[in-house]
Amino acid sequence: MTQAERDRLVALKKAKQKLITQKQAAEELGITERHVRRLLRALQRRGDKVVAHALRGLPSNRKISLDTEQDAVGILSRPVYRGFGPTLASEYLAQKHDIEASRETVRQWMIRAKLWRARKQQVEKIHEWRPRRSRFGELVQWDTSDHDWLEGRGEEILLINMIDDATSRWWARFVASDSTVENMNLLERYVKKFGRPLAYYTDKASLFQTAVKTKRDGSGAGKGREELPPTQIGRALQELAIPWIPAHSPQAKGRVERGFLTAQDRLVKGMRVAGVTTLEQANHYLETEFLPWVNAKLAVVPAHADDAHRPLEKHHDLAAILSHVENRQVNNDYTIQLDTKIYQIARKDICTGLRGAAVRVEKRRDGSVAVRFRDRYLSIAQCAQRPKVMSAKPAKTKPQATSVKRSEWNKNFDLKKAPSIWQAAQGSGTRPEESR
Numbered sequence: 360m361t362q363a364e365r366d367r368l369v370a371l372k373k374a375k376q377k378l379i380t381q382k383q384a385a386e387e388l389g390i391t392e393r394h395v396r397r398l399l400r401a402l403q404r405r406g407d408k409v410v411a412h413a414l415r416g417l418p419s420n421r422k423i424s425l426d427t428e429q430d431a432v433g434i435l436s437r438p439v440y441r442g443f444g445p446t447l448a449s450e451y452l453a454q455k456h457d458i459e460a461s462r463e464t465v466r467q468w469m470i471r472a473k474l475w476r477a478r479k480q481q482v483e484k485i486h487e488w489r490p491r492r493s494r495f496g497e498l499v500q501w502d503t504s505d506h507d508w509l510e511g512r513g514e515e516i517l518l519i520n521m522i523d524d525a526t527s528r529w530w531a532r533f534v535a536s537d538s539t540v541e542n543m544n545l546l547e548r549y550v551k552k553f554g555r556p557l558a559y560y561t562d563k564a565s566l567f568q569t570a571v572k573t574k575r576d577g578s579g580a581g582k583g584r585e586e587l588p589p590t591q592i593g594r595a596l597q598e599l600a601i602p603w604i605p606a607h608s609p610q611a612k613g614r615v616e617r618g619f620l621t622a623q624d625r626l627v628k629g630m631r632v633a634g635v636t637t638l639e640q641a642n643h644y645l646e647t648e649f650l651p652w653v654n655a656k657l658a659v660v661p662a663h664a665d666d667a668h669r670p671l672e673k674h675h676d677l678a679a680i681l682s683h684v685e686n687r688q689v690n691n692d693y694t695i696q697l698d699t700k701i702y703q704i705a706r707k708d709i710c711t712g713l714r715g716a717a718v719r720v721e722k723r724r725d726g727s728v729a730v731r732f733r734d735r736y737l738s739i740a741q742c743a744q745r746p747k748v749m750s751a752k753p754a755k756t757k758p759q760a761t762s763v764k765r766s767e768w769n770k771n772f773d774l775k776k777a778p779s780i781w782q783a784a785q786g787s788g789t790r791p792e793e794s795r
Contacts, residue, residue: 364410371398371410423460431458431465432472439632445469447625451632491525495661496556496668498524498604499549500615503537506623513636518622519545522615524560525661529618529653533641539566539591540724543681546592550599550677554668558602560612566592567603591683598680600669621657625649679729683722687730689713694742695720695730702728705738 360368367388374384374395381399385392401409434440434456435448443451445466452458452465460468469475492498504518519542520531530549534541561567569587589597596603606612626649633648635641671677687695693704693713697720704713713732721729730737 360407360411367410368407371395371402375399375402423464427458427460428468431456431460432468432474434458435469435474436472440628443628444624445475447628455632491659491662493525493662494665494667495523495526495528496553496666498558498560499556500524500612501559501561502612502615502619503542504619504623505537506619506627508533508627508630508641509636510627510631512631514638516638516641518619520615520618520622521545521549522618523556524614526658527614527618528658529650531622531645531650533638533645535638537566539683542566542592543595543724546595547677547681550671554666554670555599555601557667557669558604559596560604560606562609562612563605563607566590568593568605594684595680599675618653621653622649678723678725679721679731682724682729685720685722686717687720689716689718691715695739697722697728701742702730702739703742704730705740708732708735708737 370379370384370387373379374381379387381392381395385395388395398409431452434452435443440448440451446462448469449460449462449465452460466475466477470477500522502520504520505515506518508516508518514535516533516535517537518531518533519537520529522529530545530552532545532548534545567590569590571587593603609616626645629649630641630644633640633644635644685697687697689695689704691714693709695702695704695718710732716732718737719731721731723729728739730739
């Protein structure tokens with residue numbers, strides 16, 4: 360019996376003993392006089408239990424049957440549901456097995472079946488988060504995760520994800536490698552769908568920032584070092600007028616990092632249940648199942664309804680911008696060389712100033728090559744390799760016989776058998792200085 364129930368019992372017994380009136384008891388208990396008289400009659404029949412609910416201790420009429428609990432535990436014990444938490448398990452039981460139960464009920468079932476271990480809630484260190492941006496498209500976080508998404512059932516794949524900072528909306532795709540081409544493909548899909556965001560927020564990976572060369576002892580260049588050229592993605596963002604913001608730590612881009620943790624739990628288990636084994640199947644499940652769920656359940660309403668994305672302009676040629684761009688010099692015969700291949704510029708496109716000039720060479724993602732000089736593209740055709748020019752070697756001539764015979768005065772000379780210096784001096788007839 361609780362303290363409130365004991366206080367109610369004291370007031371009822373005072374009214375029964377005529378120590379207070381029924382009206383006073385009703386005011387003290389916050390009920391009507393009619394209900395006080397009802398409780399007094401029940402007090403004579405049931406005693407002190409009148410202040411407790413009549414159904415206390417009895418099983419609830421809404422309690423799920425034991426058979427349903429056993430069915431649910433049997434389903435969650437299957438290998439395909441290994442590692443499922445109570446929240447995710449309750450969703451799958453409702454969607455795929457028509458077993459409606461709350462998250463807490465499923466948690467109790469799993470604890471009793473030893474499928475889930477109850478943990479004490481710990482107060483974590485409070486971290487003051489950076490406030491969200493106020494508009495959709497004001498800042499987009501961009502990163503790649505190399506988690507074992509298929510759990511060994513197929514090839515290794517990676518997940519490239521773009522999360523809007525204001526709304527937490529996802530735009531993701533599975534790829535075979537974290538290459539420049541794959542990231543450009545996702546960038547093209549994003550800007551075609553939403554437009555150009557005000558900024559992209561990424562880590563300092565080599566895809567976005569040219570690596571600084573340092574000495575072997577680890578000492579880097581000072582502040583006065585020359586500015587390094589941008590990467591291909593960095594150049595493309597500059598041509599699209601999209602600023603790039605580097606993150607100095609993983610915690611700085613925490614929204615996309617926490618998103619990967621969610622995906623590594625729910626997305627991995629969802630693809631396991633769906634039997635996903637290939638890259639195509641993974642992208643199909645991602646686009647039809649997971650992304651709609653994420654954007655419906657985890658996305659939030661921005662502080663301002665205005666869309667900060669900017670539309671693509673006519674001069675934004677995505678095929679040219681999202682390509683591998685290099686500068687080449689035109690040779691005297693109006694050819695350019697690229698990757699051991701030689702391309703001849705068409706005669707109709709030859710103009711003043713082209714010879715020896717620098718041209719922009721674009722290796723498109725579809726495998727084609729485009730060459731641009733100033734503001735126009737040139738027609739080119741791949742030609743055969745130039746023959747290597749070999750310098751003529753002089754003919755070897757035999758040395759001419761000379762009529763003068765080489766002197767052979769030292770032919771039989773042996774240093775060991777030669778006389779000493781003083782003996783040679785005596786034989787020459789030279790006298791010492793003192794005898795002169």
